[in-house]
Amino acid sequence: MKRRNFIKKAALSSLTSLIGAEIVFGNLIPEGYAPLFLQDPDPFQLFNKDTRMTVLNNKPWNIEAKAHLLDEKVTSNQFMFIRNNGIIPKAIDLDNWKITFKGESVQQEKSYSLAQLKEKFTHHTYQLTLECGGNGRSEFDPPAMGNQWTVGAVSCASWTGVRLRDVLEDVGIKSNAVYIGYHAADTHLSGDPEKAPISRGVPMDKATMDETLLAFKMNGKDIPLAHGYPLRLVAGGWPASASGKWINGISVRNKVHDGNKMTGTAYRVPCDPVEPGAKVKEEDMCIIESMPVKSLITFPRTGAVLNKKKTLEIRGHAWAGELEVANMEYSIDFGATWNSCSLEKPVNRLAWQHFSAKVTLPKKGYYEIWARATDTQGKSQPMILPGWNPKGYLNNACHRIAVKVV
Amino acid sequence: MDRNEEFRKSVTIIYKGFIVFFAFFGIVLCLLIYIALDHTFSAFKQEDDTPYADVMDIDEDRIENGIHVRTGLVEAEGLMEVVHNCTNCHSALLVTQNRMDKERWAATIDWMQETQNLWDLGKNEEIIINYLVTNYPVPKKGRRQNLENLEWYELEE
Incomplete structure (x- = not known):
C-alpha cells in the first residue's frame, strides 16, 4: 500500500519536473489520466515523429531516437532527433522571408529572398550526418548537466540547397574574414526579443566547403518546421548546433563569431585533457569542430533472443566527422577479439556509411555485440568513455547491444 | 462398607481435581507457547489493506x-x-x-x-x-555501465 502511494507520488513528481511547475491538486489526478499538457500538444503528432522516440524536454523541445529506429539508410523525419535551444518561430511568411549578409567582413550588406536564392544559385543535394555535440552525455561520470542524450541525437538525411560559398562570393567577402555566424528566427525562452537562443557558426574553411549548404529541402520536400523551415544551414560532420535552423541572417566576421552559445563553455571541451570532475577555466575551453568517429548498430534492436540459432545478421551506420570511416569491426567477447564488418563507401563526403556482418555466436548464453569504427587517420572508438569534459560532449564510446542464445 | 464408599468418593474427587488442574495447566502452557511464537496475536487480526493507513499513524x-x-x-x-x-x-x-x-x-x-x-x-x-x-550519494557510473532495462524479445528470421 505504501509502495503504491510512493509510486504514484514519484510519477507525479516526474510529471512536475517535466512541466517545471507543481501540479496543484496533482494528488487528485485519477489513475491513468494524462494531464492536458501531456495530451496537447502531442509532440509526436505535432512534429510527425514516431511515438517510440524519447522526449527529453518540452520547453524547448528536445527529442531523440533509439538506435534501432535509425536503421534507414537515409533518415526520415519521423526518426530525426530534435534539438532546440529556443521557441520554434510561428507564422513564417515565405514571401517576405529574406536572408541578410552583414558583419565586419562583407564588402556590403546584401539580402536575398528565398526565391532569389533558389533562382540565382545552383542547387546541390548531399546526404549529411548531423550529430548533437552532447549525444551520449547521459553516460558521463560525474554527471554533466543538460539534456541527457543517450545514443539517438544523430541523423543523416538528404539536404538540398545552395552552397553557402556561392552566396558568399556573390555578396563579396573581405580578405580578413575569419568566421561566419548565423542568426535565426527562433525566440528566447525568456521571451526577451533582444536575446538570441543560439547564434553559432563555423570558420571560413568550413563555411566555404562544397557540402556546406543553405538548405531549403530535406529528403526532397520542404524542411519540416522543427528542423528549420524554410531555410537552414547544414554543416555536416560538425556539432549539429553549427547547422542553424530558421536562418534569416549570416554575419561574416573578422574574428571568431561571439554569438550566443559560441562563448563560455557551450560546445567547448577542455583544450588539454582533464581528470573527471575537474573545474576548467573558460579560457581553457576550446570550440568543438569536427565530431569524432562513431557508429551505431541499428539492427537488431538490443535484447534479441535467438532460439536454437547461432547466427545473426547485424547492420548499422558509421561516421567520422570531417573524415571517412576506414574500417569497421565488431566483437562478441567484450573486446577481446574483433572481426571485420563489410563497410560501404559514403554516398558523398560527410554522409554516414553502412556496415553489416554475419555474426556467429558459439554457444548458449548472454552476449554483447560491440561495434567499433576507425577513421582514415587511424583513430578508433574507445570501448569505455572518452575524456571527461564539464559539459558532457563527444562521447563516442563503442555502441553495444545485448543478445541471448537460448 | 461406608468407609470404603467414602474412600472411593475421596479418590474420585482428588482424581477429578487432578484432571481439572492438568487441563488448566495444559491450556496455559499452550497459550504461553502461542504467545512466544506470535506475541502480536496476528493470526486473529484481519490484514489491513486500506491505502489510507498512513494518515492514521499516531507516531508521525x-x-x-x-x-x-x-x-x-x-x-x-x-x-x-x-x-x-x-x-x-x-x-x-x-x-x-x-x-x-x-x-x-x-x-x-x-x-x-x-x-x-x-x-x-x-x-x-x-x-x-x-x-x-x-x-544520497552521487551515483558512480564508472567508465562504462552494464546494459540495463533490456526488453528481451525473440528475434524472428
Missing part, C-alpha cells in the same frame, strides 16, 4: 525497516534535522531525487535562503549536508 516519526515512514527518508544520523528543516515547505521527494556533492548542496541551501525564505540553519547545515551526501 515512526521508523520501519530503516525508513522514516512519513517522509521516506533513510534513518541515519541527521534524519530529524532534515525532517524538521527540509520537509516543511516541500516534499522529501524533492530532496531524495537529487544527487549532489557538499558544495552543490551548500549552494542550493544558499539559493533557498536567498529566494525561498529558508531560515538560517546554524550548526544544522553541516549535519544536514553530511546526511544528504552520505545517504
Whole structure:
C-alpha cells in the first residue's frame, strides 16, 4: 500500500519536473489520466515523429531516437532527433522571408529572398550526418548537466540547397574574414526579443566547403518546421548546433563569431585533457569542430533472443566527422577479439556509411555485440568513455547491444 | 462398607481435581507457547489493506525497516534535522531525487535562503549536508555501465 502511494507520488513528481511547475491538486489526478499538457500538444503528432522516440524536454523541445529506429539508410523525419535551444518561430511568411549578409567582413550588406536564392544559385543535394555535440552525455561520470542524450541525437538525411560559398562570393567577402555566424528566427525562452537562443557558426574553411549548404529541402520536400523551415544551414560532420535552423541572417566576421552559445563553455571541451570532475577555466575551453568517429548498430534492436540459432545478421551506420570511416569491426567477447564488418563507401563526403556482418555466436548464453569504427587517420572508438569534459560532449564510446542464445 | 464408599468418593474427587488442574495447566502452557511464537496475536487480526493507513499513524516519526515512514527518508544520523528543516515547505521527494556533492548542496541551501525564505540553519547545515551526501550519494557510473532495462524479445528470421 505504501509502495503504491510512493509510486504514484514519484510519477507525479516526474510529471512536475517535466512541466517545471507543481501540479496543484496533482494528488487528485485519477489513475491513468494524462494531464492536458501531456495530451496537447502531442509532440509526436505535432512534429510527425514516431511515438517510440524519447522526449527529453518540452520547453524547448528536445527529442531523440533509439538506435534501432535509425536503421534507414537515409533518415526520415519521423526518426530525426530534435534539438532546440529556443521557441520554434510561428507564422513564417515565405514571401517576405529574406536572408541578410552583414558583419565586419562583407564588402556590403546584401539580402536575398528565398526565391532569389533558389533562382540565382545552383542547387546541390548531399546526404549529411548531423550529430548533437552532447549525444551520449547521459553516460558521463560525474554527471554533466543538460539534456541527457543517450545514443539517438544523430541523423543523416538528404539536404538540398545552395552552397553557402556561392552566396558568399556573390555578396563579396573581405580578405580578413575569419568566421561566419548565423542568426535565426527562433525566440528566447525568456521571451526577451533582444536575446538570441543560439547564434553559432563555423570558420571560413568550413563555411566555404562544397557540402556546406543553405538548405531549403530535406529528403526532397520542404524542411519540416522543427528542423528549420524554410531555410537552414547544414554543416555536416560538425556539432549539429553549427547547422542553424530558421536562418534569416549570416554575419561574416573578422574574428571568431561571439554569438550566443559560441562563448563560455557551450560546445567547448577542455583544450588539454582533464581528470573527471575537474573545474576548467573558460579560457581553457576550446570550440568543438569536427565530431569524432562513431557508429551505431541499428539492427537488431538490443535484447534479441535467438532460439536454437547461432547466427545473426547485424547492420548499422558509421561516421567520422570531417573524415571517412576506414574500417569497421565488431566483437562478441567484450573486446577481446574483433572481426571485420563489410563497410560501404559514403554516398558523398560527410554522409554516414553502412556496415553489416554475419555474426556467429558459439554457444548458449548472454552476449554483447560491440561495434567499433576507425577513421582514415587511424583513430578508433574507445570501448569505455572518452575524456571527461564539464559539459558532457563527444562521447563516442563503442555502441553495444545485448543478445541471448537460448 | 461406608468407609470404603467414602474412600472411593475421596479418590474420585482428588482424581477429578487432578484432571481439572492438568487441563488448566495444559491450556496455559499452550497459550504461553502461542504467545512466544506470535506475541502480536496476528493470526486473529484481519490484514489491513486500506491505502489510507498512513494518515492514521499516531507516531508521525515512526521508523520501519530503516525508513522514516512519513517522509521516506533513510534513518541515519541527521534524519530529524532534515525532517524538521527540509520537509516543511516541500516534499522529501524533492530532496531524495537529487544527487549532489557538499558544495552543490551548500549552494542550493544558499539559493533557498536567498529566494525561498529558508531560515538560517546554524550548526544544522553541516549535519544536514553530511546526511544528504552520505545517504544520497552521487551515483558512480564508472567508465562504462552494464546494459540495463533490456526488453528481451525473440528475434524472428
